[in-house]
Amino acid sequence: MRRSTSVFVPIALLATALTGPLPAHADDVAAAHISIKAKLFSPAELTVPAGQKIKIIVKNEDAEAAEFESFELNREKVVPAHDEVTVYVGPLDPGAYPFFNDFDPEKAKGKIVAK
Ligand SMILES: [Cu+2]
Numbered sequence: 378m379r380r381s382t383s384v385f386v387p388i389a390l391l392a393t394a395l396t397g398p399l400p401a402h403a404d405d406v407a408a409a410h411i412s413i414k415a416k417l418f419s420p421a422e423l424t425v426p427a428g429q430k431i432k433i434i435v436k437n438e439d440a441e442a443a444e445f446e447s448f449e450l451n452r453e454k455v456v457p458a459h460d461e462v463t464v465y466v467g468p469l470d471p472g473a474y475p476f477f478n479d480f481d482p483e484k485a486k487g488k489i490v491a492k
Contacts, residue, residue, distance in 0.1 A: 413438060421488070423490070427469050
């Protein structure tokens with residue numbers, strides 16, 4: 378069977394836009410954003426201020442769950458597919474804090490650098 382015309386349906390795109398990260402942060406904690414796409418962290422290196430509490434909003438754009446994990450930060454949190462979680466860290470001493478996706482530890486790695 379042939380379809381006479383291709384129908385462009387922007388609803389899926391709109392839904393994606395509406396479920397994106399909220400721009401407003403009600404509290405005064407500095408926010409940093411990391412996304413997971415095609416099983417890679419972006420940015421893979423994230424610089425944050427040392428000496429203050431930080432919230433890291435980890436957004437998973439993939440269709441598979443991920444787990445944001447860091448031994449150095451003592452954090453481990455599942456990020457469901459197409460969802461986001463908030464991870465509070467700090468105040469951090471200056472230095473590098475590696476993290477990885479525990480569901481795909483060979484491929485997805487990154488680090489937070491506190492300065
Ligand atoms: Cu884990």
